[in-house]
Amino acid sequence: MKQLFAKGSVTATAVIFIFVSLLLTASYLKYSMSASVMQKYRFQETKALYLAETGINVEALPVLPKITSPVQVIGDEVPFSNVGTYSDVYCSTFIDLLGQTVFMARGKGTTHFKNTMGKPVSITREANLLMTPESFAHFMYFTESEEPGGGPGLGSYVSFGGYDELEGKVHTNGLMRMSAYGCPDFTEARVFAVQGIAYNNCNPDQWLQANDEAAARRFPPNDSRQRAIDNATYTFTADDLLFQSSGRDTLIMTEIEFVDNGFMVSQWTYQIPPIGAEGPPPTNFRWDLDTSPGGLNDRRIAFDAPWDTITGFYFTDTLFIDNEDVDGNDISNMLDDYQVGDTISVFAADPDSNKSWLGRITATSTTVSGAIFTIANIAQSFQNGFVDAEEVTLGFIASPDNSIPFNRFANYHSHPNDGSSLCDTSGLHHFDFEPPPGGPDIMSPTMFYSGDQTVIYVRNGQVRVKGTVDGQYTIVTDKDTYYRRSDDFTIWDRVWNNIWIVDDIIYEDSNTMTGEVVYGTPNRMGLFSGANIILANTAENGARNRANGDHIIVNGALLASEGSIVVHYWQNTIASSAYSGPNYANPATSLADGRGPRRNPTSSIPIYTGNSDIRGYFRFWGSMSQNKRGYMKRNAPGPYNVSPGIGYDKDYHYDYNFTDFSTPPYFPVASLEDGSVALVIKAYGEIPTNENKGSTQ
Known part of the structure; x- marks a missing residue:
């Protein structure tokens, strides 16, 4: 009996074991089939995402850099290599919170397969790509041309030598030259030159990268400058006192000092010499064709004779003037200020009109309605006579005011004094017009608080900048501003709207000794000049051979649209007047303005520093772009034949925050020559959807 019971127990155990084994086998087979299906599904999902990327790469990328408005590139499904299809490829742009234009492309990819039941299934995935344009802040160094610019006494070319060390992206649209007497350190630089590289004795194999057939970038970036202005x-404003119906043209200087949580602004008036002695201000009227005082209309001016069409002259000896100007202002007292012997001019208010008469007052008289001047002709220039109601200006031609120091043409202008030549971007420029004795007369120092992204626009004027930057800023200026000279309102000139760095510009978290920028800092500074950016000759910047300070630190992205980034070498304390003073006989050949020996501090007698006005190091952390290459030092050999010379030694570093994080607000895009932009990937990924992952058909 015991044996029979034992056999039955073994049989039951075997049955249970077999049953459990069958369950395990079934579970394993079910799991294996499920894993296989899941793996197949995941594979198809990946294929769909790759197809979406393919649609972006094939269809969107060629279009994306050139779009100006949203566009659907592809709508219907496009088969690709028997793998699946892509569709719904869109391109668009938007402005992000940093003021950067972001280019976006998105597309869908779809795969088709059969499930384990043999039913067709489709899977659709969507991807998007965000790209930002290449910015000029992405270049450590950029020039439109390697020709020198910015100041007077330019040499024939500038080369890179043994004291030059650059990192990051170095680019010129021109020809890049290496010195025959020493090679730059470009081991950490990627070098690009559109018109080639003259290597001389330098070995490009030691550089990180060298491309002597690079694609050009469009410069200057005028569209970007206007966009920055529009988003200021x-x-x-610095042009409020120009071209008024009466009064001398007066320019306005702006100074910006960055402080915690914002910046301080001051503004004051100034005039560029030669400044004429006091006299009646220029006044505008309408021209009257009547040639008698009784026929003169209100707010009008007229000669006593018509313009002679045969000779092209006014044969006149009398000028009739109403006692109201073109705006209806009573100018009777001003007319009384004119004296016998004064030189006057009557000329078209439109600067493009070639109409002007110059003469001398020989007698004056007044009427109830105005004044009558008896006049003697000196010179006149007319292509056509004045027409009825044309706006014209009566101007007093003043002799220079001898009470004003350096009130001579050659101290402020490096072009011929011929009445038609104008100041150029490369020549004498000036910032040292100080506030009047009572302080700034347009705007006393005023605090402005910053937002997240701050664009400061100085309209039609120069600006002086300094301070500790706590925030993200861009300063933008216009190209140039025309004005009528104080000593002769018939002559026009222009001031270039330079940005002058008058002391350190440093981020609040940077190293105060070296200027080194913290990686990841939220601070940004952009200086976007329509003209030049100039390291001013100030005591703080090391003027007078470092007599009262030395070195200059600048953090930021610098761009000089029409000019250069240059040291203020034409105001110096070199002993030889050939290098520190103007050429009074021929101002166009001047090498300096003559005022350096009496500045920093102000001195009644000139003080010189021999052959040296070395101001220390230019410690720069950022990016610089310029139209022509500006000098940081002038010395022998060359027009300034002195040693050690004038200016700074260079200590340049790129700020990788511009490429790795963001550029200053509304800093300009580096477009290609055809107007398209080179794009840099900002973000990429799959677009999450709430749709079912697959659908049966």
Whole structure:
């Protein structure tokens, strides 16, 4: 009996074991089939995402850099290599919170397969790509041309030598030259030159990268400058006192000092010499064709004779003037200020009109309605006579005011004094017009608080900049501003709207000794000049051979649209007047303005520093772009034949925050020659959807 019971127990155990084994086998087979299906599904999902990427790469990328408005590139499904299809490829742009234009492309990819039941299934995935344009802040160094610019006494070319060390992206649209007497350190630089590289004795194999057939970038970036102006947070005007119906043209200087949580702004008036002695201000009227005082209409002016069409002259000896100007202002007292012997001019208010008469007052008289001047002709120039109601200006031609120091043409202008030549971007420029004795007369120092992204626009004027930057800023200026000379309102000239760095510009978290920028800092500074960016000759910047300070630190992205980034070498304390003073006989050949020996501090007698006005190091952390290459030092050999010379030694470093994080607000895009932009990937990924992952058909 015991044996029979034992056999039955073994049989039951075997049955249970077999049953459990069958369950395990079934579970394993079910799991294996499920894993296989899941793996197949995941594979198809990946294929769909790759197809979406393919649609972006094939269809969107060629279009994306050139779009100006949203566009659907592809709508219907496009088969690709028997793998699946892509569709719904869109391109668009938007402005992000940093003021950068972001180019976006998105597309869908779809795969088709059969499930384990043999039913067709489709899977669709969507991807998008965000790209930002290449910015000029992405270049450590950029020039439109390697020709020198910015100041007077230019040499024939500038080369890179043994004291030059650059990192990051170095680019010129021109020809890059290496010195025959020493090679730059470009081991950490990627070098690009559109018109080639003259290597001389230098070995490009030691550089990180060298491309002597690079694609050009469009410069200057005028469209970007206008976009920055259009998005300005603050606008400070400097042209309010120009071209008024009466009064001398007066320019306005702006100074910006960055402080915690914002910046201080001051503005004051100034005039560029030669400044004429006091006299009646220029006044505008309408021209009257009547040639008698009784026929003179209100707010009009007229000669006593018509313009002679045969000779092209006014044969006149009398000028009739109403006692109201073109705006209806009573100018009777001003007319009384004219004296016998004064030189006057009557000329078209439109600067493009070639109409002007110059003469001398020989007698004056007044009427109830105005004044009558008896006049003697000196010179006149007319292509056509004045027409009825044309706006014209009566101007007093003043002799220079001898009470004003350096009130001579050659101290402020490096072009011929011929009445038609104008100041150029490369020549004498000036910032040292100080506030009047009572302080700034347009805007006393005023605090402005910053937002997240601040664009400061100085309209039609120069600006002086300094301070500790706590925030993200861009300063933008116009190209140039025309004005009528104080000593002769018939002569026009222009001031270039330079940005002058008058002391350190440093981020609040940077190293105060070296200027080194913290990687990841939120601070940004952009200086976007329509003209030059100039390291001013100030005591703080090391003027007078470092007599009262030395070195200059600048953090930021610098761009000089029409000019250069240059040291203020034409104001110096070199002993030889050939290098520190102007050429009074021929101002166009001047090498300096003559005022350096009496500045920093102000001195009644000139003080010189021999052959040296070395101001220390230019410690720069950022990016610089310029139209022509500006000098940081002038010395022998060359027009300034002195040693050690004038200016700074260079200590340049790129700020990788511009490429790795963001550029200053509304800093300009580096477009290609055809107007398209080189794009840099900002972000990429799959677009999450709430749709079912697959659908049966």
